[in-house]
Amino acid sequence: MPKNTFMGSVSSPKVEVLVDTGNPLLNHTLDGFLKIGTVCCCCESGCRGDLPHGQTSVSKHDLQNSLKKMCKEGAYWGTIAGVYVGMEYGVERVRGTRDWKNAMIGGALTGALVSAVGNNKGDKIIMDAITGGAVATAAEFISYLT
Numbered sequence: 001m002p003k004n005t006f007m008g009s010v011s012s013p014k015v016e017v018l019v020d021t022g023n024p025l026l027n028h029t030l031d032g033f034l035k036i037g038t039v040c041c042c043c044e045s046g047c048r049g050d051l052p053h054g055q056t057s058v059s060k061h062d063l064q065n066s067l068k069k070m071c072k073e074g075a076y077w078g079t080i081a082g083v084y085v086g087m088e089y090g091v092e093r094v095r096g097t098r099d100w101k102n103a104m105i106g107g108a109l110t111g112a113l114v115s116a117v118g119n120n121k122g123d124k125i126i127m128d129a130i131t132g133g134a135v136a137t138a139a140e141f142i143s144y145l146t
Helices: 024-046 060-095 100-117 122-145
Strands: 005-011 014-020
Touching (some): 100 122
Antiparallel strands (some): 005 014
């Protein structure tokens, strides 16, 4: 039985957290979920500008609502990132090569899956799949440039 481990390191400007579940697909998926979920949670906390004009204090209710929204956004985007990373890794393993096509296929599958879960039908699912593939491919090409 594989041994589960949890490791972390902090070195500026990068923070790495590794959770070893013994399964590479699950490791990649969990890594994507944690990284993007954390970023979205922090972004949501920094973008909270919903206090009425002139209000300088925050009530317990406002704080609870903000925390709930942060967690929802982090979980939502973390889940999408985890699905994408898992799909891309799975396609890479099946194809036996690592290139931009894996990102395109993974993005298209993720876009279609997220759209289908959102109760969309037919053409909307196809449009979301095309959008997901296009965004993932563009991100892959941009990462090659840097």
